[in-house]
Amino acid sequence: MNDNSNPVLVAGAGPVGLACALELARLGRAVRIVDKKDGPSTDSKAIAVNSRSLELLEPSGVTPRIVEAGVHIRRANLHSGDRRIATMDFSALDHRYNFAMALPQSETEKLLAAALGERGVRVEWGTELTAFGQDAKTVHAVLVKDGRQETVESPYLVGADGAHSTVRHQLKLGFPGAAYEDLWQVLDVRMDGPWGRDEVNVRFVPDGGIFFAIPIPGEALFRIATNRPEEPAALAPAGTTIHEVVWRSDFRIHHRVVESFARDRCFLCGDAAHVHSPAGGRGMNLGIEDATDLARRIVGGGVAGYAARRHAIAKRVVAQTDRLTRMAMLRSPLSRTLRDTLVPLVVALPPARRFLARENMGLNSG
Numbered sequence: 001m002n003d004n005s006n007p008v009l010v011a012g013a014g015p016v017g018l019a020c021a022l023e024l025a026r027l028g029r030a031v032r033i034v035d036k037k038d039g040p041s042t043d044s045k046a047i048a049v050n051s052r053s054l055e056l057l058e059p060s061g062v063t064p065r066i067v068e069a070g071v072h073i074r075r076a077n078l079h080s081g082d083r084r085i086a087t088m089d090f091s092a093l094d095h096r097y098n099f100a101m102a103l104p105q106s107e108t109e110k111l112l113a114a115a116l117g118e119r120g121v122r123v124e125w126g127t128e129l130t131a132f133g134q135d136a137k138t139v140h141a142v143l144v145k146d147g148r149q150e151t152v153e154s155p156y157l158v159g160a161d162g163a164h165s166t167v168r169h170q171l172k173l174g175f176p177g178a179a180y181e182d183l184w185q186v187l188d189v190r191m192d193g194p195w196g197r198d199e200v201n202v203r204f205v206p207d208g209g210i211f212f213a214i215p216i217p218g219e220a221l222f223r224i225a226t227n228r229p230e231e232p233a234a235l236a237p238a239g240t241t242i243h244e245v246v247w248r249s250d251f252r253i254h255h256r257v258v259e260s261f262a263r264d265r266c267f268l269c270g271d272a273a274h275v276h277s278p279a280g281g282r283g284m285n286l287g288i289e290d291a292t293d294l295a296r297r298i299v300g301g302g303v304a305g306y307a308a309r310r311h312a313i314a315k316r317v318v319a320q321t322d323r324l325t326r327m328a329m330l331r332s333p334l335s336r337t338l339r340d341t342l343v344p345l346v347v348a349l350p351p352a353r354r355f356l357a358r359e360n361m362g363l364n365s366g
């Protein structure tokens with residue numbers, strides 16, 4: 001099989017599959033992208049697009065569109081109750097994207113799909129990857145659309161098919177990790193309050209609770225989330241009024257990393273390979289990193305190095321996010337007091353502050 005004439009097959013048209021297909025198309029590689037859903041998602045889900053993703057999506061022309069459509073996030077504030085204990089100022093970063101963009105995932109996906117369409121690649125909706133096998137040169141995949149089965153041959157299969165990945169299951173790759181106990185409430189709301197529209201605010205509340213808010217495009221719109229069962233308004237700072245809930249979802253968070261990101265000609269990217277808490281806003285961004293790295297290796301050579309590199313990065317980010325999540329959810333008053341004393345001291349140190357800001361923005365993993 002001629003590697004260049006046969007399309008790479010991407011399973012899954014979430015942000016990660018779209019980013020992979022787009023980068024392949026930009027680099028002149030034939031690609032097919034299929035998704036079992038009937039059409040694009042309208043779910044708000046991941047909001048933050050960090051500096052590293054903006055850098056990676058720049059060559060395909062998507063970054064200026066995200067920057068135009070989203071809200072600039074210039075700093076992150078940590079509060080313990082009503083006391084601000086630390087601020088991370090992204091604008092101090094020495095980077096052309098020294099900010100994050102806040103944009104609902106459905107809008108990011110729309111921009112990625114539009115850019116892909118401009119390069120002549122349409123997502124094949126309603127098309128499910130149901131089975132595949134591989135030999136030394138080819139992946140043989142079975143796609144099902146409207147009950148009709150098609151067998152395709154492709155040089156590579158990219159499994160960007162989410163946390164319940166068919167590709168991961170069929171490769172029989174373990175997904176070790178665990179679930180956190182708490183159920184999270186995630187809402188997009190119209191609200192007024194003391195927090196600015198160019199910052200993320202994270203508030204530690206009693207009993208291991210976290211409440212956070214990030215502005216999203218639209219008059220007075222914010223994404224808010226909490227791991228507590230109370231009405232979110234009860235956890236917001238004084239002076240906050242929630243006028244309207246425009247989207248909500250309750251979900252349980254896991255932290256898991258697949259045992260290997262590849263088996264021969266089949267690769268995993270995004271949630272198919274790693275899931276973790278939204279602390280630090282890395283989830284979708286880490287997937288976009290996988291996707292562009294893999295696409296560049298497929299075109300430029302070096303696919304053999306993909307699995308080890310991305311596995312090491314994901315293990316580090318997921319472990320770090322887990323530490324951050326546990327620190328945020330501390331329950332005992334003594335450990336909370338200790339945390340609230342130590343965090344400002346650490347963040348006051350310029351190297352620590354710089355490391356944390358770069359980590360958040362995906363700039364430490366390259």
Ligand SMILES: Cc1cc2nc3c(=O)[nH]c(=O)nc-3n(C[C@H](O)[C@H](O)[C@H](O)COP(=O)(O)OP(=O)(O)OC[C@H]3O[C@@H](n4cnc5c(N)ncnc54)[C@H](O)[C@@H]3O)c2cc1C
Pocket residue numbers: 011012013014015016017034035036037045046047048105127128129130160161162163165166167186249250251269270271272278281282283284285287
């Ligand atoms: C309620 C909620 C809130 C979230 N909030 C945040 C947040 O604030 N910050 C953050 O960073 N992350 C957040 N996330 C996580 C974030 O949404 C994911 O990290 C991101 O969607 C991962 O993208 P992906 O493309 O890897 O997978 P997905 O977005 O899950 O896309 C996978 C796609 O594959 C398709 N598919 C599956 N199986 C097949 C198959 N066999 N054949 C064809 N297609 C298939 C699916 O239909 C789907 O469209 C949130 C998730 C949820 C559910």
